[in-house]
Amino acid sequence: MGILFLATLCGLGSSLTAVDNLGQIGESLGYPTKTISTFVSLVSIWNYFGRVFAGFVSEALLARWKVPRPLMLTLVLLLACVGHLLIAFPIPGSVYIASVIIGFSFGAQLPLLFAIISELFGLKYYSTLFNCGQLASPLGSYILNVKVTGMLYDKQAIKELAKKGLTREDVKELTCLGSRCYRLSFIILAGVTFFGALVSYILVLRTREFYKGDIxxxxxxxxxxxxxxxxxxxxxxxxxxxxx
Missing domain, CATH: 1.20.5 (Single alpha-helices involved in coiled-coils or other helix-helix interfaces)
Known part of the structure; x- marks a missing residue:
């Protein structure tokens, strides 16, 4: 459960951080308001498809080829890394693709998490373990959003002000424009998500014999x-x- 919690903290925490900052990411890259609304809509739509896909496909793979469900979680986390890197190193139209990838991976992680908990630990303490799994999402979001992404964004915004000959006291709100505003943040998020994928793969190795049998x-x-x-x-x- 500790392994699963750590993987979830990295994966869901990073994805939720990306979703929370999507509007500001669009502003920093110079997208109009209507386009930013499209990014948010894409995340919501593909969040739903991610939930359906993860539940249906992981069950089919497990029933037909005994593919461990934690392996599906590992692949989803690796996919999320691609979305974070598309924001860290944006090209024209990359945020559209990143919105789809991040929304899909974010939605796919939740049903996989709760299915894995029920399969590995049963239903006796399911409500307690369910809430432990849920705790990983806001905890990871707080660490990566407030303590990492927010602080790095403010730091970059202050640098932009210094280039203009201004200080923090000269403006009401810190605003950063340009591709560098979220570059370091999303490189870190991609690294954290990749670490979560490695942790998830440890769970794959530890449960492969279990999933080969009749679970x-x-x-x-x-x-x-x-x-x-x-x-x-x-x-x-x-x-x-x-x-x-």
Whole structure:
């Protein structure tokens, strides 16, 4: 669970940071307001497709070829790295592609996370582990958004002011324009996401034997035991009636 939490903190934290800053990224690169709205819409749409794709495809791969679900998570995190690098080193139209990639990978990580938790640890403590998994998202976002991306953006904006002969006290809000505003931030986000992919791959190696077997066997046994207990409870009144 610690491995999964760390991978999720890196992956979801980076993706959520990118989504939160998407509007300001568009402004820094000189995109008009209408285009920035398109970026946000693309993230929302592909977030949905990512959720559907991850749930359907990972289940199909697992059922047909016994592909471990953590491997799907690793591939999704590697895909997210591409989206971050497209923002770090923008070319004309790259933010459109980055919006699609980041939205898709962000949406795909959530169903994979919760499916992996249920498969590896069962349902007895699922609600507790579910909330632990959920905690990784805001925690990663706080660290990477507030403590990394926000601070680096402000630092670059102050540099831009210094070039104009101004100081922080001369402006109400810090605004940075240019491709360098988010370059270092998104290089770091890409590196953090890649680290999360490596951590996720450790989980792949540790669970590959588990996923080669029948992962749903324990759930069927639990269901059968529950049915037997239910049958015993229902049969008691009949037995008591015969005695009477």
């Amino acid at each position: 749903y066997e324990k759930f069927r046994e639990q269901a059968e035991n529950a049915d037997k207990e239910k049958g015993l409870v229902l049969s008691k009144p009949a037995a008591q009636k015969e005695v009477e």
